[in-house]
Amino acid sequence: MSKEIPYKIYLEESEMPKQWYNVRADMKNKPAPLLNPETHKPMTVDELSGVFCRELAEQELNDHDAYIDIPQEILDFYKMYRPAPLVRAYCLEKALGTPAKIYYKFEGNNTSGSHKLNSAIAQAYYAKKQGLKGVTTETGAGQWGTALSMACAYLGLECKVYMVKVSYEQKPFRREVMRTYGADVTPSPSDTTNIGRKILEEFPGTTGSLGCAISEAVEVAVGTEGYRYVLGSVLSQVLLHQSVIGLESMIACDKYGIKPDMIIGCAGGGSNLGGLISPFMGRKLRGEADYEFIAVEPASCPSLTRGAYAYDFCDTGKVCPLQKMYTLGSGFIPSANHAGGLRYHGMSGIVSQLYDDGLITARSVEQTSVFEAAQKFARIEGILPAPESSHAIKVAIDEAMKCKETGEEKTILFGLTGTGYFDMVAYQKFNDGLMTDYIPTDDEIAKSLAKLPKI
Amino acid sequence: MSKEIPYKIYLEESEMPKQWYNVRADMKNKPAPLLNPETHKPMTVDELSGVFCRELAEQELNDHDAYIDIPQEILDFYKMYRPAPLVRAYCLEKALGTPAKIYYKFEGNNTSGSHKLNSAIAQAYYAKKQGLKGVTTETGAGQWGTALSMACAYLGLECKVYMVKVSYEQKPFRREVMRTYGADVTPSPSDTTNIGRKILEEFPGTTGSLGCAISEAVEVAVGTEGYRYVLGSVLSQVLLHQSVIGLESMIACDKYGIKPDMIIGCAGGGSNLGGLISPFMGRKLRGEADYEFIAVEPASCPSLTRGAYAYDFCDTGKVCPLQKMYTLGSGFIPSANHAGGLRYHGMSGIVSQLYDDGLITARSVEQTSVFEAAQKFARIEGILPAPESSHAIKVAIDEAMKCKETGEEKTILFGLTGTGYFDMVAYQKFNDGLMTDYIPTDDEIAKSLAKLPKI
Numbered sequence: 001m002s003k004e005i006p007y008k009i010y011l012e013e014s015e016m017p018k019q020w021y022n023v024r025a026d027m028k029n030k031p032a033p034l035l036n037p038e039t040h041k042p043m044t045v046d047e048l049s050g051v052f053c054r055e056l057a058e059q060e061l062n063d064h065d066a067y068i069d070i071p072q073e074i075l076d077f078y079k080m081y082r083p084a085p086l087v088r089a090y091c092l093e094k095a096l097g098t099p100a101k102i103y104y105k106f107e108g109n110n111t112s113g114s115h116k117l118n119s120a121i122a123q124a125y126y127a128k129k130q131g132l133k134g135v136t137t138e139t140g141a142g143q144w145g146t147a148l149s150m151a152c153a154y155l156g157l158e159c160k161v162y163m164v165k166v167s168y169e170q171k172p173f174r175r176e177v178m179r180t181y182g183a184d185v186t187p188s189p190s191d192t193t194n195i196g197r198k199i200l201e202e203f204p205g206t207t208g209s210l211g212c213a214i215s216e217a218v219e220v221a222v223g224t225e226g227y228r229y230v231l232g233s234v235l236s237q238v239l240l241h242q243s244v245i246g247l248e249s250m251i252a253c254d255k256y257g258i259k260p261d262m263i264i265g266c267a268g269g270g271s272n273l274g275g276l277i278s279p280f281m282g283r284k285l286r287g288e289a290d291y292e293f294i295a296v297e298p299a300s301c302p303s304l305t306r307g308a309y310a311y312d313f314c315d316t317g318k319v320c321p322l323q324k325m326y327t328l329g330s331g332f333i334p335s336a337n338h339a340g341g342l343r344y345h346g347m348s349g350i351v352s353q354l355y356d357d358g359l360i361t362a363r364s365v366e367q368t369s370v371f372e373a374a375q376k377f378a379r380i381e382g383i384l385p386a387p388e389s390s391h392a393i394k395v396a397i398d399e400a401m402k403c404k405e406t407g408e409e410k411t412i413l414f415g416l417t418g419t420g421y422f423d424m425v426a427y428q429k430f431n432d433g434l435m436t437d438y439i440p441t442d443d444e445i446a447k448s449l450a451k452l453p454k455i
Numbered sequence: 456m457s458k459e460i461p462y463k464i465y466l467e468e469s470e471m472p473k474q475w476y477n478v479r480a481d482m483k484n485k486p487a488p489l490l491n492p493e494t495h496k497p498m499t500v501d502e503l504s505g506v507f508c509r510e511l512a513e514q515e516l517n518d519h520d521a522y523i524d525i526p527q528e529i530l531d532f533y534k535m536y537r538p539a540p541l542v543r544a545y546c547l548e549k550a551l552g553t554p555a556k557i558y559y560k561f562e563g564n565n566t567s568g569s570h571k572l573n574s575a576i577a578q579a580y581y582a583k584k585q586g587l588k589g590v591t592t593e594t595g596a597g598q599w600g601t602a603l604s605m606a607c608a609y610l611g612l613e614c615k616v617y618m619v620k621v622s623y624e625q626k627p628f629r630r631e632v633m634r635t636y637g638a639d640v641t642p643s644p645s646d647t648t649n650i651g652r653k654i655l656e657e658f659p660g661t662t663g664s665l666g667c668a669i670s671e672a673v674e675v676a677v678g679t680e681g682y683r684y685v686l687g688s689v690l691s692q693v694l695l696h697q698s699v700i701g702l703e704s705m706i707a708c709d710k711y712g713i714k715p716d717m718i719i720g721c722a723g724g725g726s727n728l729g730g731l732i733s734p735f736m737g738r739k740l741r742g743e744a745d746y747e748f749i750a751v752e753p754a755s756c757p758s759l760t761r762g763a764y765a766y767d768f769c770d771t772g773k774v775c776p777l778q779k780m781y782t783l784g785s786g787f788i789p790s791a792n793h794a795g796g797l798r799y800h801g802m803s804g805i806v807s808q809l810y811d812d813g814l815i816t817a818r819s820v821e822q823t824s825v826f827e828a829a830q831k832f833a834r835i836e837g838i839l840p841a842p843e844s845s846h847a848i849k850v851a852i853d854e855a856m857k858c859k860e861t862g863e864e865k866t867i868l869f870g871l872t873g874t875g876y877f878d879m880v881a882y883q884k885f886n887d888g889l890m891t892d893y894i895p896t897d898d899e900i901a902k903s904l905a906k907l908p909k910i
Contacts, residue, residue, distance in 0.1 A: 111833065150837055180882050
């Protein structure tokens, strides 16, 4: 028998997870190893430790420990903005007239505006523990940069952010949030790095890309005493930290007897999706329960639904390790989709492997329909969602409407990764009826994939 | 004995208040009656009902019922974004090295970004219940307009917002949030009203004021079939709805054995301060407990600390009822302080009377010191506060530092009314070292007060 479900379930502090869950431990087919970009041999902890903090390098390569303790300092920080509520979307259900039960895990109740803070504090903590002076990173939409700035301010660590130039210029308020938290924000490409200068020379007037910003941040990290590089998605260590989303969700579900039939998340690099589904996937892998997992990506950047599963570069400068992943090719330039967090050419190795094994399904959706769903959700549920998160909303509503047709009382859980307060330029375009959709042609994708490295 | 205090206290749904508390019922000296601007006689419910919904007009004049039931529809809406957490500022205490215990009630976890939603949904609900078509209002900083847009979208009510022109132009993203919620937003002064046209003729190129926007919104409400006017602060009905802040805080305090020594709130029109302190003030008025209440206002608009307690006009057009309040005069033009929500010339009648009776103290603070406190708070507690709320933070930190000197273990509770995500222009000015302070001269205030109406 299930208890009456409140609108919002907040766990007690004592119920919050004390360990992260590492889904790789339960995967039969492990993600393929990261390769050294020069030798094409599997990266070792020692090699990775030149770029990442040592403990993070270890986490990156750890595919056997199912649980890893969350250090007390991180637990304390989590308590400042977590638990995130598991929300029963009573109002949305009623407005849709669906028999489906809809839940969402809302990660937007913190100043970074998204789930990114879960990994930012972990990465900053290990950097601090190692006695480092600071960290570098890149940011596209700005949520990751903000999260990292907050974590670094809290721990007294320096923070250098390379922000994709088009975002730097179009999102000055995001930049100011980072500056308020004491970060040093540089538009990328910049003349502060070799790769930046090279790109500026080759493509004068370029507005930058995530791949290029990554290369600049890595170059500075490797070349500056007491610095390391940190990354907000794609990596297995990030999915590990983000498992706190799924763990809290699962504890809340178990407490109230909620059994999700399907779990939906937007997928850019895979950090939110991977974090949300990991513990549930663990149950599925261990044969304890079954769920349908749906990754939602933009039609303009469809790495899972139209990409190839192959080794590829993670960055434009080709300095990062090679990763086997679903990719559109590191040279793929996605159209100016407003969900900046979903414009990466590749996908988390963990998510890629699970998808390749048929354990996750994927859908691509067009941004106009995504903003229609976002507007509807905002008006009914009172939260203005981030464009990224709205991809999940769109599919959750689609599925709830299918239930209305069939009469099925499915339980739908989706990840609401964040708020759209810094995305009002996109909303304005939508409000003014000026938003357009763009889907790459088969030819465009084939041309990009033809340039994949031969491994 | 007190339980261990978690970082954040969220009440259970079953513990949330079901009635608002009307502090007027316990006040020996009631606030002076609202007067008809033409006859100077006390306003009746019938007269007020031409401008406000009937039930709100009744609430406005009700100074005897201590508790008023919150309708179920409003309770349901509250459940979407409430309870607001009562936060123990462990990190701030540690960073300051103070023996004081600091708590804040955080009202920013909703898309309007502030406590304003508490009254917006109530006012929209009564309008809907009365069978109205829509409501009009004004907005300065934009938090109230956003809150009302959200409430109207939820209930299917039309919403016309007159937004002070300087905000309309400088805060396009606020405007877009309101538009996303379906509101019709007009920069004020506009040519859609008589008063707007008159002001534009008299002061071409003016960037508007709250007093003028109020007059326009009232004119449209009175002149449009099926419309009424709603207001986000100052009125007694608003303080009634906002008592939910104080009630939740008190229930949480009682549950954990927390006994605040002082309760601090920023004060513009008084809605947040009044709402936060009301139930505690009730205890003080009934002799059940004692607290120190501190109202914090900007030095640039010091209605309590430097104004007169007198009848004054609430709006530029002088169409609203006269109210006895602490005021700087309805013609007072505050300097361009970045806390737009604290730039009103007058103060809630309830707060004014309590202040005049010596039950509340007041302090004025300069905005540069306020932003210093805001930045410190953001970095330590992880929440980027609204400039308005940061006035309370400033004084809370000051008081905690006094405790550090004296060794007193005072318990400090303050209201964190909202987030500053739409105030990054102000933060940028502060980050760039370009923020200035302005304090009106005695002569300026005297000149403005000389024009008070003779009642």
